Structure formats: C-alpha cells, structure tokens
Amino acid sequence: MRKGHAGDTVDLPPGLRHLPGHLDARTRRLLLAEVMARVERAGWFQPVMPKSGRPFSVRMCNFGRLGWISDVRGYRYSATHPDSGRPWPSIPAPLLELWRELAAYPHPPECCLVNHYRPGARLGLHQDRDEEELAAPILSVSLGCAAWFRIGGLRRRDPARRLLLEPGDVLIMGGPSRLIYHGIDRILPGTGEPVPGEGRINLTLRRVTRPAPAQSSPPRRWSVE
Ligand code: MD6
Numbered sequence: 001m002r003k004g005h006a007g008d009t010v011d012l013p014p015g016l017r018h019l020p021g022h023l024d025a026r027t028r029r030l031l032l033a034e035v036m037a038r039v040e041r042a043g044w045f046q047p048v049m050p051k052s053g054r055p056f057s058v059r060m061c062n063f064g065r066l067g068w069i070s071d072v073r074g075y076r077y078s079a080t081h082p083d084s085g086r087p088w089p090s091i092p093a094p095l096l097e098l099w100r101e102l103a104a105y106p107h108p109p110e111c112c113l114v115n116h117y118r119p120g121a122r123l124g125l126h127q128d129r130d131e132e133e134l135a136a137p138i139l140s141v142s143l144g145c146a147a148w149f150r151i152g153g154l155r156r157r158d159p160a161r162r163l164l165l166e167p168g169d170v171l172i173m174g175g176p177s178r179l180i181y182h183g184i185d186r187i188l189p190g191t192g193e194p195v196p197g198e199g200r201i202n203l204t205l206r207r208v209t210r211p212a213p214a215q216s217s218p219p220r221r222w223s224v225e
C-alpha cells in the first residue's frame, strides 16, 4: 500500500487508481448522450454464464472493434453483436481522450464494454483476463447511481475491501493490479444522476490484442538513395 498520485484515494494497492469525480456534470451528460445513442442503435444483449446458461443480472453492449461477450460456449471477444450479427458502434471520442490522458499505454483501446445495472443487479467477483495484452490497464468510468465496488487480491480467496464508486469516478486497474479480483456488490438506486432505464452504467475500456512491435527503420547503408 502506498500513497498514489495527487487526488487519488489513498491506500489502494499499487497499480489501482481511483479518481473520484474525474468527469464533471456537463462532461457526464454529454458522454451519457453519446453512449445511449449508440446503445439504442446496437441494442443491449443478455450475457449468460458459460455452461449453466444462467443469465447475468447485468445487461451489456460494446463499442469498438471488439466486444466482450459471454454465452454457453464461454467468455470471449467478438467483432459482432451476438443478437444482430452487426459490428459494434465506435468508441465515443471523449473516452478515447480519457484513455490517452490516463492509461499510460501507447496504443488505443479496442473495446468499451457497457454494463447496465438495474436495481438489484450485481457483478460477481472476477478477474479480467480474456485480453491477450495484459500490459495495458483497464480503465472504467461510472455513470448513474453509486455502487459498492469490491476489491480483492490476486487470488480469489484474498481478503477484500470495498470502495464506493460514484458518477464521474474513473478507476484504472493496471500494472501489479491488472489481474486482481473485483466485482460489484450492490448498487445504490436513487443516488447520483438518472440514466435511461434507471440504475447504473459502467464503461470499461480495454486493449485486447497485443500490438506488433514497432518496425525500426532499416540501417542507413541498406537504404536506396
Ligand atoms: C463495474 N467494473 O464497475 C464493474 N473491471 O460495474 C469492472 O468489472 C472493472 O471497473 C476492470 C477494471 C475496472 C472495472
């Protein structure tokens, strides 16, 4: 445990940054409008647990080249929406800007997973490890009502603590915290700001593929004059 950057919540494990209220009310409103316009176009999908087929209490959508999905066949990234077969909408520009500002990673995100929690919805303790590129962090933005976020350790049974995530909060999970277990214990309906369909929306930006190493320019003696 150590003190993070200025403005961070103290006492989080290294690599986990919490920026409370990073997005102001106006930015949140504009972002929510961009998010909802895309979700209306693409449609939500209902993820189910691999094998059991039990539905998640959360519903999902994705933006970007790749989207995270879960069905009876397992968890994976897909270039298309599982119901419509269509490509996902683009990632809103303000989110790409936020990634450039905060991710400390030189390539853009390829996926923005949208989670919608209606009253009573939760998200079980999990690790995000379906990405090939684990050198990139996962960056999340919360909108709508507040929620209790559970933070564990690198092993499922490690002791956990909780953090209140409020609208406009940004959470960055990277470095030694990239694979920690975490989840949403419960949301607090009626707090924060209204979102269409009630509850809470969380956006997670992810780099999925490992970029090819940069091509170095050939030695000068080989170049054609
Ligand atoms: C949520 N968030 O806040 C769920 N994962 O609704 C996540 O599962 C999450 O916030 C990786 C990194 C940041 C996150």
Ligand code: FE
Residues within 6 Å of the ligand: 126, 127, 128, 182
């Ligand atoms: Fe996660």
